[in-house]
Amino acid sequence: MGQGGSVPRRDGRTRAELRDGVKEGVLASIRHDVERRGGRTGRLLLASGAIGIAGATGAILLISGHPFEHHPPWHVAVFSTVWTGLLVVFAALVLLRVRTPALPLWRAAAIAIVGLGIAGACSALCPDPHFLTWWLATPAGASLAGAAGTELSALCFGLSSSVFFGGASALLLLSKSGDSALESLLHAAFLFVLLAPGVVLQSVGTSFGIAVGWLAGTAAGAYLGVLAASRVRARLARS
Numbered sequence: 001m002g003q004g005g006s007v008p009r010r011d012g013r014t015r016a017e018l019r020d021g022v023k024e025g026v027l028a029s030i031r032h033d034v035e036r037r038g039g040r041t042g043r044l045l046l047a048s049g050a051i052g053i054a055g056a057t058g059a060i061l062l063i064s065g066h067p068f069e070h071h072p073p074w075h076v077a078v079f080s081t082v083w084t085g086l087l088v089v090f091a092a093l094v095l096l097r098v099r100t101p102a103l104p105l106w107r108a109a110a111i112a113i114v115g116l117g118i119a120g121a122c123s124a125l126c127p128d129p130h131f132l133t134w135w136l137a138t139p140a141g142a143s144l145a146g147a148a149g150t151e152l153s154a155l156c157f158g159l160s161s162s163v164f165f166g167g168a169s170a171l172l173l174l175s176k177s178g179d180s181a182l183e184s185l186l187h188a189a190f191l192f193v194l195l196a197p198g199v200v201l202q203s204v205g206t207s208f209g210i211a212v213g214w215l216a217g218t219a220a221g222a223y224l225g226v227l228a229a230s231r232v233r234a235r236l237a238r239s
Contacts, residue, residue: 053084079201086194087113103186107173111226112190115169119195122161131202132157132214151209158199158217159224166191166225171232179230188223195222 057080092098093109128134135141135157136150144153166188179187195218203211 053088075201075204079197082197083194086197090190090194103183105186108183108187108190111166111169111173111187112194114172115165115191115222116194118168119161119165119198122165132206132210151207151213153213154206154210155213155217158214158219159221160217162191162195162218162221163225163228164221165195166222167229168225170226170229174226174230174233179233181227184227184230185223187226188219191222191226192219 090109090113093106094113097106099105099107123131126134128137132154136145136153141153141157144156169191170184170187174187196215199214199218200211203214
């Protein structure tokens with residue numbers, strides 16, 4: 001009797017030839033899928049690069065009216081580079097729908113990008129290119145500064161503004177049932193990362209306490225805004 005691998009079948013092929021044929025078919029299918037997905041991934045990464053550059057350019061243009069006389073010449077270049085890098089990464093997360101088994105990284109990045117866009121739109125409407133100066137000239141900002149100090153007034157400004165940015169962007173992009181507290185923290189952290197360069201840039205020339213207060217308020221406000229939006233989403237889903 002011949003060996004099992006060399007017994008011819010009715011179509012004239014041996015079992016070994018059939019196994020080789022199946023193997024080649026599977027490998028060819030995998031290669032085709034990798035090539036197709038690789039091309040799509042490449043296009044999406046190029047798109048994320050374009051979005052990052054455009055977004056960073058827009059952010060710098062928005063604050064171009066800010067008085068930079070007290071800034072070293074390299075400040076704008078460094079902050080624009082940081083913004084570009086962050087936006088490229090965040091756009092890639094969104095376009096590639098990147099997530100872990102527990103956390104939707106792409107949604108957090110999308111909320112952050114939209115929140116930065118809302119912040120940019122509000123900044124364009126601000127009558128003073130130095131946003132904190134405008135806030136301290138308002139009745140609310142001036143009253144807080146007189147009663148509790150400029151640091152607390154800056155914290156309240158960061159808190160109130162980022163509550164709006166985070167809440168508005170999260171309402172647009174959260175899942176219909178809302179997200180968990182951990183997911184809300186992730187969304188807020190991503191939004192804070194995108195807002196922080198602008199806060200730091202505009203804090204140059206102020207005191208350390210004002211910069212820390214503004215950043216702390218921005219971080220807390222981003223979380224409270226996203227968390228409130230998540231609760232609203234969850235309540236709407238139950239109704």
